[in-house]
Amino acid sequence: MSKRTSKTGITARFGARYGVSVRSNAGKVLRKKNKKYTCPVCHYQKVTRVSAGIWSCGKCDHTFAGGAWEPFTRASDANHRIARRAVSGATSADMAYIASQAALEYERSLAEAEDEEE
Numbered sequence: 001m002s003k004r005t006s007k008t009g010i011t012a013r014f015g016a017r018y019g020v021s022v023r024s025n026a027g028k029v030l031r032k033k034n035k036k037y038t039c040p041v042c043h044y045q046k047v048t049r050v051s052a053g054i055w056s057c058g059k060c061d062h063t064f065a066g067g068a069w070e071p072f073t074r075a076s077d078a079n080h081r082i083a084r085r086a087v088s089g090a091t092s093a094d095m096a097y098i099a100s101q102a103a104l105e106y107e108r109s110l111a112e113a114e115d116e117e118e
Contacts, residue, residue, distance in 0.1 A: 010034070032069045040064070047071055 011027040037047040039057040046058040055071040056063040067073040085095065
C-alpha cells in the first residue's frame with residue numbers, strides 16, 4: 001500500500017496548522033532562504049543570509065545586498081546586464097542585432113549539417 005501523506009520537511013514545525021498550501025509556499029521560501037549560494041567574488045558556495053536583503057560570504061567575508069529570499073533576483077540580473085552594456089559600449093539595439101545574427105548562423109549550421117547527412 002502506498003503512503004497517504006508526504007513528508008513535511010522544513011515546515012514540520014507548523015504541525016497541522018495554517019493549511020496545506022500556506023505550508024507548502026512557506027516551505028519553498030524557507031528552502032530558498034536557507035540554501036547556500038555561490039559568492040560573486042570567490043565563487044565558493046558559502047553565501048548565506050544575514051538578514052532580509054543582506055547576504056554574506058563565509059569564506060571571503062564579502063557582504064552585499066540582494067533579494068529578501070535569494071541573493072540574486074531577476075531585477076538584479078537585468079541591472080547587471082545593463083551596467084555591463086554601458087561599460088562595453090553596446091546598446092540594446094546592438095545586442096538584439098548580435099543575437100539575431102547568432103540565431104541565423106545557428107540555423108544555417110543546422111541546415112548544413114542536415115545537407116551533409118543526406
